Structures are given as structure tokens and as C-alpha cells.
Amino acid sequence: MKAAFYTKETIRSIGMQNRELTDFGIGDTVVVTQSIKEAGKERLQAFEGDVIAIHKKGASSTFIVRKIGAHSIGVERIFPFFSPLIKEIKVLGKGDVRRAKLYYLRKRVGKAAQVKKLVETKASIAKRKEAQAKTVVAASE
Secondary structure (H helix, E strand, O other): OOHHHOOHHHHHHHOOOOOOOOOOOOOOEEEEEEEEEEOOEEEEEEEEEEEEEEEOOHHHOEEEEEEEOHHHOEEEEEEEOOOOOEEEEEEEEOEOOOOOOOHHHHHOOHHHHOOOEOOOOHHHHHHHHHHHHHHHHHHHO
């Protein structure tokens, strides 16, 4: 049976936990830390790259991270949101994009394959925090 037919309540009763991951979006540069078991040992491995797609399908939600590896070869990994192997997601920078999916980056080479980064100033950070404070106050009323 597919996970799309489950409700949130049944997923939680089965054992799916509500993941409190950092909020990130398309075009953001992230570091995904994943637990890997090899030869009886467990270690953490980090994968750093740009988020090129997010698929929201309930319990089977995934996101795709793309990085440029050795010899300018693109490497993509698909991570499930609710995987117990993902230990941490850290956002390094916000991307300035106008698309929901950045698949066009696969065809680009060099600097053209990079996502333009959003530069945050003190004023923009203060404005964002003020907007968050207003939403918190509105939600509590």
C-alpha cells in the first residue's frame, strides 16, 4: 500500500515522527548530514549542495540536492524528509531563484550552473524577524 493513502494520524501511530528540520527552499545551499553504516561501524557523512527540487507527498516527501563533484561532474542525491538516517540539515545560504524546480542547471556548465545567492543585510534580517514576530502574535490571538 502506498504511503499517500495514509493520514497524518495513522503515520504517527505507525511510528513516523514529526521531524523538526530547518526550513529551507529551492535554490538554498544546504549540508545534509546522514548516518552511514559500514563494516559494523556507524559514521556521519555530509553532502553539501544546492536544493534543486522539493516533492511534497506526505510521508514520502523528498528533496533533491545537487553538487559539482570532482572533474566538474554533477552529483545529485534524493533525500526523504522523514528518513531516520538524516541527522541534520544546515542551511548555508539562501538562493535567489524564480522557479520551483531547477532542473535546467543539469545542462549548464561552469559558473552558469551556479545559483545566484541572496545577500542578507542587517535591515533585511530585522525586517524578516519583525514579520515572524507579527505572525507569532497573530497566531497566539
